[in-house]
Amino acid sequence: MKNPLLENFQTPYQTAPFHEIKEEHFLPAFQELIKISEKEIDDLVENQTDPTFANLIEPLAFSGEKLDVVSNIFFNLNSAETNDEIQKIAQEVSPLLTEFSAKISQNEKLFMKIKKVFDEKEKYELNEEQQMLLNETYKGFVRSGALLNNEDKEKFKNISIELSKKSLQFGQNVLAETNNYFKHLTNEKELIGIPEAILQQYREEAKERGLEGFVVTLQYPSYIPLMTYAENRELRKELALASGKKGFQNNEFDNQNLIKEIISLRQEKAKLLGYKSFADYVLEERMAKSPEKVNAFLNELLQKAKPFAEKEIAELKSLAKADGIDEIQSYDHAFYAEKLRKQKFDLNDEELKPYFQLEKVEEAVFGLAKKLFGLEFVEVQNIQKYHPEVKTYLVKERQDELKAVLYVDYFPRKGKRAGAWMTSFKNQFKKNGENSRPHISVVCNFSKPTSDALSLLTFQEVTTLFHEFGHALHGILADTTYPNLSGTSVKWDFVELPSQFLENYCYEPEFLKTFAKHYQTGAILPDEKIHKISDSKNFMEGYQTMRQLGFGILDLAYHSQPEKVGDIKTFEVDETKATNLYPSNPETVMSTSFSHIFQGGYSAGYYSYKWAEVLDADAFQYFKENGIFNPEIAAKYKILLSSGGTKDPMELYKAFRGSEPKVESLLKRAFSMG
Template sequence: MTAPSIDLAAHPLTHWTGELGLPDFAAIDQADFEPVFDAAMAAHRSEIEAIATNEEAPSVDNTLKAMELAGEPLSRVLAIFSALAGADTNPHIQALERAISPALSRHFSSIAMNEALFARVDALWEKRDELGLDGETGQVLEKTWKGFVRAGAKLQGDDRSLFAEIGARLAELGTAFGQNVLKDEAEWELVLDEADVAGLPSDLLESMAAAAQSRGHEGRYVVTLSRSLYEPFMQACGKAEFRETAYKAFTNRGSLSEETDNAPIIAETLRLRDERAKLLGYETFAAFKLDNTMAKTPVRVMELLEPVWERAKAVAEDDRQALGELASAEGQNAEIDGADWRYWQERLRTERFAFDEAELKPYLALERVIEACFDVARRLFGLQMVERSDLKGWHPDVRAFEVHDADGAIRGLFLADYFNRPSKRSGAWMSRLQSAHKLDGGEKPIIYNVMNFAKPKEGQPALLSMDEARTLFHEFGHALHGLLSEVTWPSISGTSVSRDFVELPSQLYEHWLTVPEIMQSHLRHVRTGEPIPAELMEKLEAAQGFGQGFATVEFTASALMDMKYHDGAPADDPLAFEAQTMDALGKPDAIAMRHRSPHFQHIFAGDGYSAGYYSYMWSEVLDADAFEAFTETGDPFNPEIARKLRENIYAAGGSDDPEKLYTAFRGQMPKPEAMMRKRGLLTENSREV
């Protein structure tokens, strides 16, 4: 098929003319996506063919550098499309996503299986010790060569075409999986009246009223399947029947109707992943995915997860008994089930620590938390964030900030899209429109965060929970990983690191939310402006470890399920396999997995975290130890530690092996005890793991 006649050098999808290099979103016609994708892929194929057929001997410049710089129009249209598909989708975008995902998979597979191109890369790899490469370029060559091999470059005959077809089909399945979850989340609602919501906190009522208004239920109250509404509702609602209704819907997202049932997609995905791994010579898909991570093998992952799992179950059982005693004392059924846990846990937290999450929320206004988040970046790294209300994103809710270094120079651009809406997939994430790099003149980063906080009524402040405030800090930690990158090569910029290292900068950044001077400076009452009282801070600190049995079981169950799916025979009936696995592991019935299989988008809406969900905990071992580097000095903003952190972690990208980078920062690799202490799972009487 002849590519459409599109001027890629002038089209707003591929030629970004906005200030600071931002795309002109207002000039984008969504009908142009398909022809621009076709033209951009054709242009990229031409560039690749020119590199592959170059008659000159392979060199870093004519092969490695040329490949890194090829395909810029495709990268640009894909960056815009991905932002819209995740944060502001519509039926047209979703239909195109279903078509373009397999087309892109086939496009990149064809490049990976271009024999002449791989021969040039392979020639460089074979004589790498003779090329006098600097460390960063050596990393890029190794990553590029391994990327070809892992993408099937060494396969022959029918195996090559089969590998490409599997990749295309997996792309289709991942898109369908995510769209099914989005449909369930967008359409389900629990509509309540005034009498039904008596006693709920005022900020939750305001969010529920705003959700009702946006869904056409003026004057009523709505619970959606957004965590920002679901979790506070489950903590505060004293009416068990409403909790039960919400709980069943939330835990069954991705299977609420025959139309959105993700079970067949999971089964086919697992089968194809296993087949693809075996084509490459790996025993399982988990062995394939872990081969280029810090963990290296499924055995090392399980050595982390299993001891934590057993300790978390023991702590959760103690908590379950305490919750049952409280419920019984108040005349309720002492048998705690999944719909009960969050409610009675919040009640017990209030009783034990005189701490009520609702008491804290007025100090967690979104604007105050943003201020705190940006101030930490200033104190640690000298960054200044300057809001630009004149710069527009893909939706009116998107906010833009210039990022300045300590000397005033513009480092890049940060976009933030904070509020939930039906057109946005659930969760929170960081991504980029443009990476920071220095190759061939370089580019400044354009990084964005997407959240799903409940949007308040107009004129009212958005109040966050503590978990939501941590999420904001977490995602901004990812953003800093992109903004502070100082590498030359685009392919190792920012978050382009192994999956079990990528969460370190984000999870580490969460620690500064609860540093006392940050809390007192910024977390001020939304109405009075008074700083958070010392007494409330003490209550918060005392209550920090409470509920960690629940939280750790919830997370670790999902991480274990991910490994069980990908380190064994594919599951023909994934939901039955999930139930059998959780039963064999002894998962408490009253604690649901944080992500049940039908809505486990981390591992099934694409393969980004497949056989890799454990990496949050792996990184947590690192982040707990890394923050102790500061606390050991008595200064959470110690300038010398901050300098080493920036240089070896946030700025380094994938320029070296992650173990070397972490050791350069800290002196040695950590053990799990720091993470267990942080979670409150270790006491003086408990055995360390």
């Protein structure tokens, strides 16, 4: 059988040949490419000449190139366009890749050669990027068990394989629970308060399922509007319970034991390497460095944010009391927050949505990238897509120089996991005199256009698009030699800086006016509303901060004190009690669908969202003081983005800003403090 994944891609810009790829191609491609990559490693090990940076470290950085591309294609499909067959293949492929990775990192001969180059690095006159590659390569091997004895190496490998399987299973369970629930309603009176555009969405969902009336699902574009607008409190409660029970229903998709198994395996892995906890192991490679420093950071923010959060909740309680609700619950929050927002700022999402047509918001984010970095986005039809809804762009600089290929995929589907993310199908790198450009993808879950309406975004969806596009720019502007130091390959608590930085522009009146235009009349969003958006930036900031701190504290507790984890619900309640602003519901738990830490890469790193907020507040403050489109500062910021992981992130930040970031910048922005 001819396998397109094993051929050189005969497509424009060597993009993925999605139209030719079938599910049955993946497993044989992985098996063959692992063999080829193993042969590359064997050749390096068997080379009889003395190991040097040029004949060992560099070729190692470029090895497995095709395997990386196929892995990216496969795992991106598993997130954005999965099915039972792909999920089954993922369960077979993940252990193969983990085993391959362990085989390399525990190859004693290879490590001894790397160690020799590392110990003699002074003689090589390496530039900064080469030094970083050598350090990261050596450290990567040590952190993957290269210094362990044979028995412990085997243990380490088996733990890694088990972890890859269990993390996958966790995500598949959450997706199944999300897809398995839907609420069918036939009486429109039960949906009082919900805007007509959302009702139309619910009608379309029902129609797709062959049902009369309305269907609400747990997908965000369906779930969030119901929680925000439905006057029917019982319905809000039912949906909130369904969402909060994901992975917590003692059925085949239950994640409680999986959580215990995952944290126990992670702890075992860290202990094997001589670390006190998995959090210590992870944080050694972050800007924060230690669990103690992260805890101090989270607690400082907690002390400062809590009074603001409590004041916000007191306002919501008095609104709810006027409706006869004595004890406000978490499932009332979005509803009363929206009421209060409307009272304070006379803003509601449905009123703003006509001014945020998806295509216009996309044009705005492209226009911003042009203004700051000189990038042009040209939609093309000749690049193969994994789904008809995906759009493809060439990103160019100075009109003809290709910077990247960009895929955008905006709408929810059954085979797509919830949320929004940026990823890449191919990294940027420089080899044989050629600067090989990246293939970047932005995936979201925005309200789909209906048969009689365009896709109009809530303001939160606008900021989500800017957030993911900030990550995309990090990939698009990448300009490094080695693929493993390129684009978003940076310290995890630095990776959210570009994304959160770009969100700031959504609140700037000067910029908003350029694109917030009514999709039917073309009228610009009135000044008064633009100023209200700007003023409302910090609305419920105390509550949001407490929520994020709760996630960060819980994540750190799982990974620094796993021995304390007994009953998942009890542990979650105990660890987050300082941040909880509503009574806990015994039927729900957040941990069992906390995919960021149990499926994604945020384990012991969820704090990094808040950490990066300090960076982004400080960075944007610099622009605000000198003009939000200031070309000199934009040029310095472009260097920070294009440098990827070639330098220590604090050094990169200081080169851009002239000083270390200050937590006061965040407090000033969020609470007008400092």
